[in-house]
Amino acid sequence: MSLLFGALLRQPFINMPKFKGQKFALIDCNNFYASCERVFEPKLEREPIVVLSNNDGCIIARSNEAKSLGIKMGVPYYQMKDLMISKSVVVKSSNYPLYGDMSSRVMKVISQYSPIQEVYSIDESFLDLSGFTINLNTYMQTLKNQVKSWTGIPVCVGMGSTKVRAKLANRIAKIYPRFNGVFDIDNLPIERFEKLLDSFEVVDIWGVGNKSAQKLQQIGINSAYDFYKADIGIIETLLGVNGKRIYRELYGYSCLAIEEIGPIRKQIVSSRSFGLDLSDFDEINQALTSLTRKAVNRLNQKSLAATSMSVFIYTNPFKRDISRISLSKTVGMITPISDERVLIPLCSKLLKQIYEPGYKFYKGGVMLGSLTTDKSQQDLFMASNKTQSLHKHPYGKLLRYASELGNERWLPRSDFQSSRFTTDWSEILSV
DNA sequence: TCTGGGGTCCTAGGACCC
DNA sequence: TCTGGGGTCCTAGGACCC
Numbered sequence: 001m002s003l004l005f006g007a008l009l010r011q012p013f014i015n016m017p018k019f020k021g022q023k024f025a026l027i028d029c030n031n032f033y034a035s036c037e038r039v040f041e042p043k044l045e046r047e048p049i050v051v052l053s054n055n056d057g058c059i060i061a062r063s064n065e066a067k068s069l070g071i072k073m074g075v076p077y078y079q080m081k082d083l084m085i086s087k088s089v090v091v092k093s094s095n096y097p098l099y100g101d102m103s104s105r106v107m108k109v110i111s112q113y114s115p116i117q118e119v120y121s122i123d124e125s126f127l128d129l130s131g132f133t134i135n136l137n138t139y140m141q142t143l144k145n146q147v148k149s150w151t152g153i154p155v156c157v158g159m160g161s162t163k164v165r166a167k168l169a170n171r172i173a174k175i176y177p178r179f180n181g182v183f184d185i186d187n188l189p190i191e192r193f194e195k196l197l198d199s200f201e202v203v204d205i206w207g208v209g210n211k212s213a214q215k216l217q218q219i220g221i222n223s224a225y226d227f228y229k230a231d232i233g234i235i236e237t238l239l240g241v242n243g244k245r246i247y248r249e250l251y252g253y254s255c256l257a258i259e260e261i262g263p264i265r266k267q268i269v270s271s272r273s274f275g276l277d278l279s280d281f282d283e284i285n286q287a288l289t290s291l292t293r294k295a296v297n298r299l300n301q302k303s304l305a306a307t308s309m310s311v312f313i314y315t316n317p318f319k320r321d322i323s324r325i326s327l328s329k330t331v332g333m334i335t336p337i338s339d340e341r342v343l344i345p346l347c348s349k350l351l352k353q354i355y356e357p358g359y360k361f362y363k364g365g366v367m368l369g370s371l372t373t374d375k376s377q378q379d380l381f382m383a384s385n386k387t388q389s390l391h392k393h394p395y396g397k398l399l400r401y402a403s404e405l406g407n408e409r410w411l412p413r414s415d416f417q418s419s420r421f422t423t424d425w426s427e428i429l430s431v
Numbered sequence: 432t433c434t435g436g437g438g439t440c441c442t443a444g445g446a447c448c449c
Numbered sequence: 450t451c452t453g454g455g456g457t458c459c460t461a462g463g464a465c466c467c
Contacts (some may be wrong), residue, residue, distance in 0.1 A: 052453090053452090053453035053454075054453050054454065055451095055452095055453075056451095057451080057452055057453055058452060058453055060449095060453065060454095074452085074453085075452080076451065076452040077451075077452085078450080078451045078452085079451090079452085081451095094453090120448090120449085121448075121449045121456095122449070123449080124449075206447095206448085207447070207448085208447090209446060209447050209448080210446090210447095211445080211446060211447085212446075212447085239446095240446095240459065240460075241459075242446085242447080242458080242459070265456085266456085266457075267455090267456075267457090268455090268456095269454080269455055269456070270454090270455090271453095271454065271455080272453085272454080273452080273453075273454090316452090317452095318452055326443095326444090328443080330442080330443095365454090436467100437466100437467090438465100438466085438467090439464100439465085439466080440463105440464085440465080440466100441462100441463085441464080441465100442461105442462095442463085442464105443460100443461095443462095444459105444460090444461090445458105445459080445460080445461100446457100446458090446459080446460100447456100447457080447458085447459100448455105448456080448457080448458105449454100449455085449456085
């Protein structure tokens with residue numbers, strides 16, 4: 001008995017069978033922001049709709065009608081403006097509180113269909129349907145109809161033995177009306193599965209972005225099918241462990257698990273395009289101050305405190321003809337801080353250290369990191385131990401420095417100086 | 432002339448996602 | 450003229466230690 005057990009242990013991954021009965025469903029809202037706008041303005045039902053990002057800069061959502069007019073995702077508004085006026089496209093500025101509220105209603109309905117749910121994003125949710133013996137297609141049709149009738153939001157469901165396969169299945173459910181919004185990719189015979197992969201580009205695979213696709217194309221991997229048939233070693237060389245995971249997921253070996261636990265936020269970022277180029281220190285400082293205030297508000301809403309802070313500014317990356325620069329600085333803190341009377345001056349100190357005159361800065365922001373819920377030293381130790389491998393927060397080192405310096409309050413996160421910036425200790429310690 | 436190597440920690444930046 | 454914002458994870462390479 002123990003011999004057998006030992007033998008099994010020794011080769012756990014050799015010829016490992018596909019996980020029997022494992023099944024994920026991905027429920028994805030159709031054109032979510034545009035659909036939300038429709039719920040509150042039903043007369044827009046058949047109209048082409050576009051939703052714009054902050055400052056009305058980019059197009060971030062389109063209804064099907066807008067898509068078929070050739071309006072692309074992420075394109076600057078001004079480039080499409082004329083077309084949209086001529087086609088009487090309805091243009092909306094984004095309304096995030098509305099979308100957030102609609103999202104939680106949708107997620108609540110979905111949660112009724114499995115004990116294991118992962119809310120993946122504002123408009124997407126995974127369900128674990130492993131071991132369900134009912135007809136999953138019918139079951140998910142019911143879910144789809146219920147979400148629609150209870151919230152007004154249309155969704156599509158993709159199913160597969162891994163997340164990557166479920167994601168692909170969802171795209172198929174969206175593209176081909178004959179599946180009525182629900183598609184299970186595991187039911188396909190292998191030849192049809194491969195044919196299907198051939199109809200997708202490699203960049204359509206979840207986890208393969210533009211940069212990776214370019215690398216792959218250089219060695220002749222263009223379609224999802226090419227990727228599927230490629231050597232796993234080549235994929236790992238080009239794309240690293242992520243590429244390998246995606247590759248295995250495509251074959252039905254689950255590498256990405258459902259993550260149910262509500263995400264414990266690890267950082268809070270507040271950043272913004274300034275709207276116009278800023279060169280003057282005081283102007284940038286003013287912009288960052290208000291961003292810090294925003295970040296701190298979010299921190300306090302969640303009753304968290306930060307043990308590191310980063311400040312960054314950079315020039316316009318879209319302008320090729322000007323010299324580009326990206327400046328940032330991070331410090332770690334001995335005590336978790338959630339007080340804006342401390343964080344705002346700290347932001348200014350950091351900005352002062354990285355600021356260089358003569359550049360036109362386009363965007364900037366602050367990041368509060370290594371968040372913790374508990375403000376006591378002892379618990380910080382524990383939290384730090386737990387997150388160290390994830391965030392590599394140099395906590396032990398900081399504490400050593402702190403004791404050498406008589407428990408001062410601020411310490412630079414790096415070894416006094418990182419890259420080209422030297423840390424001015426007197427500045428930092430005087431906050 | 433020839434100047435170790437394994438391990439850890441850290442930062443900056445890349446890539447991806449929505 | 451006008452190009453979002455908020456996240457996560459991974460990796461290359463430097464610094465350091467023994």
